[in-house]
Structure formats: structure tokens, C-alpha cells
Amino acid sequence: MNNPAPSRFALDPMWRIYAAAWLGYALFIGFVAQLEGLARGQLNWMVSAKVAWGVLPEALLLALVWPLTGWLQRRQGPRAVVFAVHAIAGLASATVSTGLMWLSSEATTTSLVRWVWPFLYSLMIYIVVAVAFYLVRMSRAAQRHALAFEQAQGLLVAAELDALRSKLNPHFLFNTLHSIIALTRKDPRAAEAALFRFSDMLRYVLDTEKNGSDRVTVDDELDFVRDYLDLEALRLGDRLRVDWDVEPEAGSRTLPPLTLQPLVENSIKHAFNPRSQPGQLAIRVALDAGQLSLSVSDDGPGADPAAVAASRGLGIRTVERRLRLGYGPRAAFKVDTAPGAGFRVALSVPVEQTGVAA
Incomplete structure (x- = not known):
């Protein structure tokens, strides 16, 4: 029985790891928020859940870095251009993430100083995600090249084996016929x-x-x-x-x-x-x-x-x-x-x- 063909919509294992990493991160910061509440004597699970849930928009936003890295790799532009694109994308991502955090918060202050650390933190997360995506792409490219090289080597070996065999067979035939001709005279x-x-x-x-x-x-x-x-x-x-x-x-x-x-x-x-x-x-x-x-x-x-x-x-x-x-x-x-x-x-x-x- 033939094995069923894999679904074209099957989830890439990388995205499973991506989702699992963000889930772990959300649970961690929710746990930290709960510890802070306990330290103040305010046990509130809804606050922890809200903090954890607030990770989702940033996770979805940073998922767009994957097609961006692919586009940059295909263009094979200068490194300066690649760094510039990521600098702009990173600043934009950090700005959007910090803005969403500010809108969802109950803070009444509009001081920019209060949001410098969240902005830098979001920028750092962008860098981590971009580097991780590049490492994944480099690993997959190396695997493809290794497979292509192995297939090419296999074809070369098969071709050379056929060539050697085609040399050996006429060699054997010629020598054997020569022996028979010599025997014919005797x-x-x-x-x-x-x-x-x-x-x-x-x-x-x-x-x-x-x-x-x-x-x-x-x-x-x-x-x-x-x-x-x-x-x-x-x-x-x-x-x-x-x-x-x-x-x-x-x-x-x-x-x-x-x-x-x-x-x-x-x-x-x-x-x-x-x-x-x-x-x-x-x-x-x-x-x-x-x-x-x-x-x-x-x-x-x-x-x-x-x-x-x-x-x-x-x-x-x-x-x-x-x-x-x-x-x-x-x-x-x-x-x-x-x-x-x-x-x-x-x-x-x-x-x-x-x-x-x-």
C-alpha cells in the first residue's frame, strides 16, 4: 500500500518550535507577574493571564520576519542593505509592540522614559528572532546543498561505474575471442x-x-x-x-x-x-x-x-x-x-x- 502524500498545508516543524517558544515565554512572564503580585500581597490571576496574553500580538508581528529574511536572501543584496532593512524593520516592530503595550496598559502617564526599556526589550526580541530565522534558513540551505552534492556524487559514481564496466566487457570479449582464434589453428x-x-x-x-x-x-x-x-x-x-x-x-x-x-x-x-x-x-x-x-x-x-x-x-x-x-x-x-x-x-x-x- 502506498503511503498517503503529505498535506500541502502541513505545519512546518519550525513553526511548532516557534509557537512552543512563545508559549513558554508567555507562561514565564505570567509567572513572574504573579510573583510580583504575591510580593505586594495582591494575588490576581487575571493580571497574570493578561500579561501572558499580551505576548500574542508581538509573536504574530515577529512571524513576518520569516518571509522578510527569505526575501532578503533571494535578493542577495549587499550586507549594508540587509542591515539597514532589518534596522528599519526592528525599529518599526519595537515601536508597534511598545505602542500596543501602552494602549493595553492602565498607565496614566505619557512619559516616554517609562517606555524606553519596553522599546529596547522589543527591539532585542526582534534581533533574537531574526537571527534564529537566519540560522534556520542557513541550516536548511546547507542540508539542500549537501543532498544535492550527494546526489551529484552518486550520479558521477554510477556513470563512472558504467564506463568502467563498458571498458571491461569488450576487453574480456576481445581476449577470449583471440584465444579461440588461436585455438582454431591448432x-x-x-x-x-x-x-x-x-x-x-x-x-x-x-x-x-x-x-x-x-x-x-x-x-x-x-x-x-x-x-x-x-x-x-x-x-x-x-x-x-x-x-x-x-x-x-x-x-x-x-x-x-x-x-x-x-x-x-x-x-x-x-x-x-x-x-x-x-x-x-x-x-x-x-x-x-x-x-x-x-x-x-x-x-x-x-x-x-x-x-x-x-x-x-x-x-x-x-x-x-x-x-x-x-x-x-x-x-x-x-x-x-x-x-x-x-x-x-x-x-x-x-x-x-x-x-x-x-
């Missing part, structure tokens, strides 16, 4: 089997894009990687040995699609393609303290860490960038390698809800 039947395997992999890539989902289950990603390794095994044969270590509980967790495959492809390219001897590829998936941890390592020739950091290769760097954009500081990505020490990429992302929405 073993046409194996190449035919590889094409069927490749069609399943292509369906996985297209389905994730069609659904618009940026999360898949670990099981789906691992099936995709197995298909890729099966395709590479047609070419590499016994040289490719894979060691799987996957916690069953991790299978239903989610991660961005095409997270593992580029890491596996990197090992195939640098640890297996250049060598004729067999090699070991290890894939680890585990749950650890609320994080989904994955790693891909090989026993190949490794590389100089400085060269890896300076590399402009697409696969690994694209995966790292996608994780940073998708999870922020909650994601971890680390490359461990050295000449002759193999290559290992480890990453972790926070555990999210199980399954993927259809």
Missing part, C-alpha cells in the same frame, strides 16, 4: 567446443547488463570463471592446474559481476601463456568478520611491484576502481608480487544481503 574441434562455452559466458555478461544489476552471487561469478578456465584448458591442457578453496556459505553472497575473471585472466596471461611448464592457479573465497574475501594467485614469474603500480593494464586496475567506487573505504584491494615469487591479488568487500533481486 584444434578445430576444441575451438568449436570453446565457442559453445563462450556463448554461455556471453549470455552471463549480457544478462547482467540487461537486468541492470551491479551485483551477482558468488556462485554465479564462480560458474562464469569455471567456464572461462575450461575454455583456457582447451588451449593450455595439463599446464593449467587450478586449486579451488571456496567456503560454501560464501556462495550466496554478492559482488560486482566480472570481479574474479579479470584477475584469473591476468594470471593466465602472465603466468601460463609465456611458459611451457605446468603452473598452479589458486582461487580462494571466504567469509571473514563481515567481509567477503577473495584471492587469485599463481606460481608464475611474478613482477616488479613498481612496474605493476605504474602499469596501465585495464583488467586489474578496472576491478580495483570499480570496488573503490562501489564500496568506498569498506573495500580492500592488494597486489602481492615480486620477481620469481608469483602473483597474488586479494580483495574484500562488505557482506551484503544474500541473493540478487530479480
Whole structure:
């Protein structure tokens, strides 16, 4: 059931606070008036009520300061003009408030000195109300700017994620097709089997894009990687040995699609393609303290860490960038390698809800 739309006439919470503040002020001065009556031995609740009720006109008058502050903010005039407008409005408000107080009083004196303090007091209240209204407007403007900035950042992140994904998919497709072409020259039947395997992999890539989902289950990603390794095994044969270590509980967790495959492809390219001897590829998936941890390592020739950091290769760097954009500081990505020490990429992302929405 849809929630009912909020009424356009719903009272702004600020006005509730405004009314509550004036009510508290009215009760306070009424109580003070009662104490003064008690001190003189004249207990008169009607006097206290009249004093408290006398606050209402000033509260209504000062409510006009709210649209005045909004008008001044929209005009964005010089500060001198803003101060001048408020000086005139404050003097006018204090004059009206003091005049209403004088008319409602039972005083018989017309001495102006008697009304200097009430006038200054009303002027001080105007300043307090004007400052409070400005603080409210500044707070709301800051919230709007923060929300707009957050939305803009979200759009930028989404756009960059889409751009990175669009780079990664053609990269994967090109490399896989290149492997199949190379296999065609050596073993046409194996190449035919590889094409069927490749069609399943292509369906996985297209389905994730069609659904618009940026999360898949670990099981789906691992099936995709197995298909890729099966395709590479047609070419590499016994040289490719894979060691799987996957916690069953991790299978239903989610991660961005095409997270593992580029890491596996990197090992195939640098640890297996250049060598004729067999090699070991290890894939680890585990749950650890609320994080989904994955790693891909090989026993190949490794590389100089400085060269890896300076590399402009697409696969690994694209995966790292996608994780940073998708999870922020909650994601971890680390490359461990050295000449002759193999290559290992480890990453972790926070555990999210199980399954993927259809």
C-alpha cells in the first residue's frame, strides 16, 4: 500500500518550535507577574493571564520576519542593505509592540522614559528572532546543498561505474575471442567446443547488463570463471592446474559481476601463456568478520611491484576502481608480487544481503 502524500498545508516543524517558544515565554512572564503580585500581597490571576496574553500580538508581528529574511536572501543584496532593512524593520516592530503595550496598559502617564526599556526589550526580541530565522534558513540551505552534492556524487559514481564496466566487457570479449582464434589453428574441434562455452559466458555478461544489476552471487561469478578456465584448458591442457578453496556459505553472497575473471585472466596471461611448464592457479573465497574475501594467485614469474603500480593494464586496475567506487573505504584491494615469487591479488568487500533481486 502506498503511503498517503503529505498535506500541502502541513505545519512546518519550525513553526511548532516557534509557537512552543512563545508559549513558554508567555507562561514565564505570567509567572513572574504573579510573583510580583504575591510580593505586594495582591494575588490576581487575571493580571497574570493578561500579561501572558499580551505576548500574542508581538509573536504574530515577529512571524513576518520569516518571509522578510527569505526575501532578503533571494535578493542577495549587499550586507549594508540587509542591515539597514532589518534596522528599519526592528525599529518599526519595537515601536508597534511598545505602542500596543501602552494602549493595553492602565498607565496614566505619557512619559516616554517609562517606555524606553519596553522599546529596547522589543527591539532585542526582534534581533533574537531574526537571527534564529537566519540560522534556520542557513541550516536548511546547507542540508539542500549537501543532498544535492550527494546526489551529484552518486550520479558521477554510477556513470563512472558504467564506463568502467563498458571498458571491461569488450576487453574480456576481445581476449577470449583471440584465444579461440588461436585455438582454431591448432584444434578445430576444441575451438568449436570453446565457442559453445563462450556463448554461455556471453549470455552471463549480457544478462547482467540487461537486468541492470551491479551485483551477482558468488556462485554465479564462480560458474562464469569455471567456464572461462575450461575454455583456457582447451588451449593450455595439463599446464593449467587450478586449486579451488571456496567456503560454501560464501556462495550466496554478492559482488560486482566480472570481479574474479579479470584477475584469473591476468594470471593466465602472465603466468601460463609465456611458459611451457605446468603452473598452479589458486582461487580462494571466504567469509571473514563481515567481509567477503577473495584471492587469485599463481606460481608464475611474478613482477616488479613498481612496474605493476605504474602499469596501465585495464583488467586489474578496472576491478580495483570499480570496488573503490562501489564500496568506498569498506573495500580492500592488494597486489602481492615480486620477481620469481608469483602473483597474488586479494580483495574484500562488505557482506551484503544474500541473493540478487530479480
